[in-house]
Amino acid sequence: MTTTRRQFLGTIGATTALIGAPTILRAQSQPVFRVGALCPVTGSGSPYGSGMQKMIIAAAEAVNAAGGAAGHKIEIVAEDTQTSPQAAVLAAKKLIDVNKVQAILGTWSSGVSLAVVPLTNDANIILMNTSGAPALSTPPANAKGLSYRYQATNDRFGRAFAEIAEKEGFKRPATMAFNNASGIGNTEGFRKAWEAKGGKVVENVVYEPSQPTYRSELQRVLAANPDVIVTGSYLPDTTIIMREWFQSGQPVKWIMPGWAASPDLVKAVGADVLEGVISVDSVSNENAPSYKAYDEAFRKVTGQPGQSNVYAAMTWDMMNVLALAMEAANSTETAAINAKIREIANPEGEKVYTYAAAKEALKKGEINYEGASSILDFDQYGDVTPDFGVFFIEGGKLNRRYVVKI
Amino acid sequence: MEAYLVAIGIIALIYVILSLGLTLQYGLTGLINFGHVGFFAIGAYTSALLAFQGVPLVLCFAAAAVLAGIAAWPIGLVSLRLRDDYFAIVTLGFSEVVRIVITSEKWLTSGVQGLPGVPRLYEELGGFTAQLAVFATILAVTLLGIWMIRRIAGSPFGRLIEAIRDNEEAVQALGKDPARFKIQVLVVGAAFAGIAGAFYAHYITYIVPDQFIPLVTFYVWMAIIMGGVGRVSGAVVGSAILMLFLEGSRFLRDVLPGVSEVDMASVRIGAVGFLLILFIMYRPQGLMGDYTKR
Numbered sequence: 001m002t003t004t005r006r007q008f009l010g011t012i013g014a015t016t017a018l019i020g021a022p023t024i025l026r027a028q029s030q031p032v033f034r035v036g037a038l039c040p041v042t043g044s045g046s047p048y049g050s051g052m053q054k055m056i057i058a059a060a061e062a063v064n065a066a067g068g069a070a071g072h073k074i075e076i077v078a079e080d081t082q083t084s085p086q087a088a089v090l091a092a093k094k095l096i097d098v099n100k101v102q103a104i105l106g107t108w109s110s111g112v113s114l115a116v117v118p119l120t121n122d123a124n125i126i127l128m129n130t131s132g133a134p135a136l137s138t139p140p141a142n143a144k145g146l147s148y149r150y151q152a153t154n155d156r157f158g159r160a161f162a163e164i165a166e167k168e169g170f171k172r173p174a175t176m177a178f179n180n181a182s183g184i185g186n187t188e189g190f191r192k193a194w195e196a197k198g199g200k201v202v203e204n205v206v207y208e209p210s211q212p213t214y215r216s217e218l219q220r221v222l223a224a225n226p227d228v229i230v231t232g233s234y235l236p237d238t239t240i241i242m243r244e245w246f247q248s249g250q251p252v253k254w255i256m257p258g259w260a261a262s263p264d265l266v267k268a269v270g271a272d273v274l275e276g277v278i279s280v281d282s283v284s285n286e287n288a289p290s291y292k293a294y295d296e297a298f299r300k301v302t303g304q305p306g307q308s309n310v311y312a313a314m315t316w317d318m319m320n321v322l323a324l325a326m327e328a329a330n331s332t333e334t335a336a337i338n339a340k341i342r343e344i345a346n347p348e349g350e351k352v353y354t355y356a357a358a359k360e361a362l363k364k365g366e367i368n369y370e371g372a373s374s375i376l377d378f379d380q381y382g383d384v385t386p387d388f389g390v391f392f393i394e395g396g397k398l399n400r401r402y403v404v405k406i
Numbered sequence: 407m408e409a410y411l412v413a414i415g416i417i418a419l420i421y422v423i424l425s426l427g428l429t430l431q432y433g434l435t436g437l438i439n440f441g442h443v444g445f446f447a448i449g450a451y452t453s454a455l456l457a458f459q460g461v462p463l464v465l466c467f468a469a470a471a472v473l474a475g476i477a478a479w480p481i482g483l484v485s486l487r488l489r490d491d492y493f494a495i496v497t498l499g500f501s502e503v504v505r506i507v508i509t510s511e512k513w514l515t516s517g518v519q520g521l522p523g524v525p526r527l528y529e530e531l532g533g534f535t536a537q538l539a540v541f542a543t544i545l546a547v548t549l550l551g552i553w554m555i556r557r558i559a560g561s562p563f564g565r566l567i568e569a570i571r572d573n574e575e576a577v578q579a580l581g582k583d584p585a586r587f588k589i590q591v592l593v594v595g596a597a598f599a600g601i602a603g604a605f606y607a608h609y610i611t612y613i614v615p616d617q618f619i620p621l622v623t624f625y626v627w628m629a630i631i632m633g634g635v636g637r638v639s640g641a642v643v644g645s646a647i648l649m650l651f652l653e654g655s656r657f658l659r660d661v662l663p664g665v666s667e668v669d670m671a672s673v674r675i676g677a678v679g680f681l682l683i684l685f686i687m688y689r690p691q692g693l694m695g696d697y698t699k700r
Contacts, residue, residue: 005693041671050668057667079656080671085617087652089610090413094656097410114522114612122533133519140523179509180518181614208506 033072033332035060035322036079036095036104038116039315043083045108051302051312052106052130053078058297059319059355066356069323070330077101083108085115092116096123102332105318107131108311110181117141124334126341128318130311132157133181137381146338148321148382150314150373152282154182154232158189159406160280160388161230161255165190166197167404168278170253174203174226176217176241178233186232186257202226207237214241218248228253233260239268246273255280258391263398271396279398282386284313284373290320290353294372310373317371320355321345324369327359345369346377412537416609418649419544420602424626425633425641426551427598433636434559435591436571438490441481441497442626444504445474445596447618449603451508451515454524454613463527467604474600475593477504482589489574501620509615520614524607544605551598555638558594567591632685634692643693647685651678 037056040049060074068074077099079091088107095101096119103126107113110133117136120127127147132154135141152160165173173194175187184206191201203224207217218241221229229252231238238260245252246269254261258281266274284307285291294316295306306313322337324344329336343349344358349366352358361367369376374386387405391398424442431437449470456466481500485493508515515521528539558564569577570584577584607613625648633644655674659665665673 005695037667041668042675049671053668076667078667078670080674082671082675085610085612085614086417090417090653091656093410093413094653097413098407111520111612111614111616114520114614115610118523118611135519135522180616181520184518 031072032075033069033326034075034077034099034101035319036092036099036101037076037106037315038079038081038088038091038095038104039106040083040108040112041080043081045081045083048108048309048311049080049083051298051304051309052108052315054301055294055298055312055316056105056319058301059316060323062293062297063319063323063355066359069326069359070332072326072332074319074323081107081109081112083112085111088112089115089119092119096120096125101125102334103128103322103337105322106315110136113147114141117147121146126322126334126338128322130314132185134185137383142382145382146334148318148341148378150317150371150376150384151311152386152388153189153383154185155189155192156385156406157186157232157257157280157282157388158191159193160404161186161190162193162197163404163406164255164278164280164388164390165194165228165230166199168228168253170228171199172202172225172227173199174221174224174229175201175205176221176229176231176233177204177206178231178237179206179208183232183234187230190230209237211237212240213244215244217241218244222248222250222252226252228255230255231260232257235260235262235264235268238265242269242273242277254278257281258389261391261393261398266393266396266398271393274393274396277393279391279393280388280404281391282310282374283389283400283403284310285371285375288353288370288372288375290317290370291372293354306372313371313373317369317373317376320358320371321369321376323355324358324362324367328362328367342378345371409534409537412534412541414649414653416537416541416544416605418645419541419548420605420609421626421629421645421648422548422642423544423551423598423602423605424622425629425645426548426555426638427595427602428626428630429636429638429641430555430558430598431591431595433630433640434564434571435567435588437485437588437592438494439497439592439595440494440620440623441499441501441504442595442599443618443620443622444497444501445477445599446603446606446622447501447504447508447615448474448477449600450607450613450618451521451603452600453604454521454607455514457525457608458521463525463608467601470600470604471597472600474603475597478592478596479589482585482592485588485592486585498620498623501618501623505615505618508618515615518615520612520616522612524611524613526611527608540609547601547605551601552638552642559638563587628682630692632682632689632692634694637692637694640692640694647693651681655681 037053039053057076060076081088105128107129110131113129113131121144130151177183177187205217205221254277258279261279298306325337325340328340328344349368350361352361352367387403389400391400431439452473453466453470528536629644629648632647634640655677
């Protein structure tokens with residue numbers, strides 16, 4: 001089964017031509033505004049990526065159904081980041097140079113967002129992400145103020161943890177963090193906020209991913225005799241940690257991020273192990289009509305409830321905010337759109353929840369888009385501050401006791 | 407379109423430089439190095455960290471090559487005693503050690519947060535001109551590398567390392583010390599990876615330990631196997647084919663109507679895997695032929 005080099009090259013050449021041909025032949029003449037959807041459809045972000053991408057497309061369809069934005073039809077060009085910075089850079093280059101997109105939405109992991117943001121800055125287009133890393137707020141990453149973040153920073157999660165620990169009357173907290181930017185961001189944010197309140201953290205432990213056991217790390221934390229352990233962890237490692245802690249028998253309380261202490265964790269280790277564990281997550285703006293619109297669209301496309309993917313709610317909002325800013329600016333120029341984003345999302349103005357209604361309201365005056373993911377008020381860095389829901393695990397159920405604002 | 411093609415060209419050339427190093431080590435000498443990405447990482451971090459201190463970029467690149475080469479020295483000493491698969495395991499372990507050290511030494515590398523804002527080459531030119539300048543520079547460095555490897559392969563030294571690959575005992579019987587040559591080959595190959603790492607860091611502008619996983623090593627292996635092991639032209643052609651598969655598959659959408667955007671991502675990766683399998687089935691000796699089995 002061998003082939004000569006000449007035959008082989010011929011085959012490759014023909015295939016390339018076949019794939020390349022339609023791109024060249026297809027002429028674009030309609031007035032469209034192209035937006036890149038750059039989500040983690042494969043790789044470690046894959047549980048969220050496809051939902052995120054589908055919601056960008058669904059929101060764009062809603063915008064187009066309402067007559068488009070600034071007289072333009074929105075066209076989505078999607079690429080996969082593979083949750084890898086190198087693949088994402090090439091995908092972003094393709095979106096910018098080949099597809100000529102005028103904004104990129106939906107980058108998920110911090111590594112990808114930090115690698116893509118220099119490209120969008122160079123091309124002078126807007127980037128909207130759902131990453132946690134604090135470095136994205138400030139120059140060099142956000143030197144031009146064109147980057148917007150729809151997720152709470154890890155730092156804000158940490159501050160919420162500190163509020164909760166104070167409210168629950170804990171005195172001797174310790175931390176355990178998964179060794180990546182997000183895990184450490186959570187516990188460092190907590191430590192800073194806690195020390196600012198005059199408290200002291202009795203032990204900080206950082207652990208490596210994918211270990212079969214975390215017994216020695218647990219022993220170090222438990223030896224400091226804490227009354228609560230705050231974690232920056234994920235589901236697989238938390239499963240092991242909780243099991244091994246339960247075997248140790250030492251009583252202690254836990255505060256965890258919602259993506260770790262989820263119903264899946266209850267399924268994995270059992271309700272009695274987790275009794276009283278506090279799970280903290282940014283809450284989607286669940287009571288807002290915009291959330292209802294999102295939830296409906298999400299169910300229609302994926303057949304699952306909107307709660308199953310908080311990031312999809314964020315990408316839904318991204319498309320709406322972008323289109324509203326275009327409409328308000330009545331322009332497709334980045335600078336004009338960028339100038340309007342805070343105007344249409346932040347207070348003062350009539351509260352609006354869907355694109356169609358907002359477009360009408362814009363004719364009358366100022367608007368304030370209240371998103372599905374949060375109320376979406378951007379600060380000077382382009383960051384939002386969502387509210388945090390505090391859930392107690394009781395009898396295997398996550399019951400929301402209260403909401404913390406920071 | 408041009409800027410995208412230039413971007414692909416730059417990444418492809420980075421892989422060519424990596425492949426050249428591996429061609430020297432495996433293709434010519436027969437050292438199974440599964441830890442190539444470790445030297446790549448050392449180069450990237452060395453150059454980036456020095457650039458942050460305001461060191462001129464030329465010196466950063468030189469330091470990247472030198473440090474990556476030095477790091478290969480202890481591995482070379484190990485290779486005195488280990489052959490083939492054992493050596494492969496040691497090098498694979500080495501690349502993971504490098505990654506974990508980078509992750510842990512936060513004071514230097516800021517650990518898992520990574521290093522954003524690595525200065526670019528030719529920043530002052532701006533835009534597309536800067537891209538072209540980067541491309542021209544890396545092309546020049548690649549050509550220099552190709553010339554070097556060809557010179558090495560054609561020299562008495564080259565014939566000796568090929569003899570080590572083909573029959574190490576015979577070389578020993580002739581009174582040569584294979585260990586010394588193996589170390590030299592490892593150091594030079596690692597320096598190539600270091601240079602590639604420096605280009606990578608200054609091009610992507612953000613480096614984090616997650617980028618330096620063994621997958622990168624195996625991309626390079628794929629490239630040289632597809633191109634033809636033991637041939638310099640194989641390293642070049644193989645890297646080009648790899649990039650053609652990886653990037654060309656993005657345009658699959660235009661010929662595959664009726665596949666949703668989300669499914670497309672998986673179809674694309676599937677297509678890349680399928681092409682790789684077909685390639686190896688119909689052209690097992692690589693496009694340029696396997697020099698080692700002539």
